[in-house]
Amino acid sequence: MPLPLYLLAMAVFAMGTSEFMLAGLLPDIASDLDVTVGTAGMLTSAFAIGMIVGAPLMAGLARNWPGRSSLLGFVLVFLAAHAVGAATTSFAVLFATRVVAALANAGFLAVALTTAATLVSPDKKGRALAALLSGTTVATIAGVPGGSMLGTLLGWRAAFWAVAAVCVPAAIGILKGIPARRVQQDAADGPALRSELAQLKRPRLLLVMLLGALVNAATFGSFTFLAPVVTDTAGLGELWISVVLVLFGLGSFAGVTVAGRLSDQRPGLVIAAGGPLLLIGWPALAVLADKPVALLTLVLVQGALSFALGSTLITRVLYEAAGAPTMAGSYATAALNVGAALGPLIAATTLSTTAGDLGPLWASGLLVAVALLIAFPLRGVIAAGRSSEVLQ
Template sequence: MPLSLYLLAVAVFAMGTSEFMLAGLLPDIAVDLGVTVGAAGLLTSAFAIGMVVGAPLMAGFARNWPRRSSLLGFVLVFLAAHVVGAATSSFPVLFATRVVAALANAGFLAVALTTATALVAPDRKGRALAVLLSGTTIATIAGVPGGAVLGTLLGWRATFWAVAVLCLPAAVGIFSGVSVRTGRDGKGEGPALRSELAWLARPRLILVMLLGALVNAATFGSFTFLAPIVTDIAGLGQWWISVVLVLFGVGSLVGVTVAGRLSDQRPGLVISVGGPLLLVGWLALAMLAESPAALLVLVFVQGALSFALGSTLIARVLYESAGAPTMAGSYATAALNVGAAVGPLVAAATLSTAAGARGPLWASGLLVATALVVAAPLRTVVVAAVRTDLRS
């Protein structure tokens, strides 16, 4: 894998830390800004909504810019949004900064996904995606738990400042190390925008995007509210939140790494095996969350399964939209973040039900079950792919 791909992953690490860090900060933000934990959870949805809207919007806006300039500009806007967020005492302003940061993140990721696939052979898109998403998984291992510890020691605002600081080396790395030329002028030259958008009418692409959104909704639905599960259901102290986040992150890194080696050649095996296992895992975690040992084991397993299945589906989005070279990354980003927007909303709604803090876990199980039902039209294709995988 080329060095430029790893430099992009550094920026994804900084942005992933921001995207996931609220899982350990929501209670403190709620108290400081005078809102409920459920309302504070909407900050995650605000970020995801900005990503959904921003992915195609920013990709279309920047499709004819030099890629290095686009990537650098998005990182700097992301940095500025976190400076404002760290300084504000207004929940609406903080909400707005999350949307702005998400727009910048969406633009960056859409361009980065397209750039990553241009750096490797056409049949290695899954591997390239795995390297890029490793920045996100490492964020869940180191960045997010580190942010939770920093938030515990110095307050949630310190974590926002830390993300802003993380953007600086990422910007330097992009400026000095990323130089991707797909045309004579270094711009992303390709088909007309209308032609690329027309690919969204293809049923297979829409179906794979929907499956990716549902799986990611399940992931974000529970991940956003892991903190109350750790403290209220399992009865563990606040410091255990960081431990649980690390375990989820380690699992996600394992999952995306394994899937990166399988998603190009054996996607059917990952989807047909990983989907049912992911469903069983969410249901088991909902029933056994009061047991610290079960919680720790299942959080790791669910992190691995969620990211293995999710990254494979997103890789399939890139394959299914191969005829939209400058917009394919935005389609993948939108699929990821439709789920990230819907998941916390569904999960938050369950907190006021009889399920209480377990509600997000049950909701995640329901979302994965829905994905398995939606995947029925692909059953023949998946079974054929599994047989091919096993024979090879």
């Protein structure tokens, strides 16, 4: 894979760390800014909503800009938002910086997904996506635990400054490593924006976006609420929470890496093999969560299966949106973040049921089951190559 892909992945690492580490910093933020933890939790919602809205909005605004300039601009805005957030004493200002950071993150990821596909041959989009998303998986392995630990030792502001600092080499890497040519097409040379948006009427594209959102909802529904499963159900100490998160991250890295080599030519194999296993895994984790060895093993496996299946479906979004060369990345980003936003909300409703802390695991199983029920009768569509005309 070309070096520029890994430079983009460095920025994705910083952004993924910022998105996921917030959960461990909320109590400290609430105390410091004199708000309740519930109010501080609005920062997470603000980021998720900003990502969903920002993906198509920012991609639409940046579609006629040079790719390198767009990517660099989004990274610098993201850096500035974290610097302001780290320095402010106002919750309202911090809230605003999270919205701005989310918009920059969404815009960057939308453009980066499109850019990544142009840096490789047309039949290697899956491998390019895997390289790019490795930044997110490394964030769950090292960035999130590291950010939480930094917040514990030096306060939440230090974690925000650290994210801003990581953006500096990422920005330099983009400036030096991304080709200066216009990666995105001018409106005069490519489809009009209206034509690209019209691609969203295609059933096949909507299908893979829906499936990607459902699988990602299952992933983040359980990932968000793993901590009480570790400490209450399994009876492990709080330090084991970081261990479990790292294991999930290691699994996700392995899943993305393996799927990246299969999702271009054999997506049906990934979905047919990984889908049922993922479906079995979430209920199995719920049943065996009180056994630490089983918990640690299944968390690793579920991380691998979740990201293997999810990244394969998002790769299909890029293929199915080939008629929207400047907006395809935003469609993939929106699908990912609709799942990331709705998954925890759905999972949270189960916490007050008899399932308790294990409710999110059962909810994740149900979400995957829905995805497979939708996918099974249309498996030929999902597994089809780029030339398939089914459901056109």
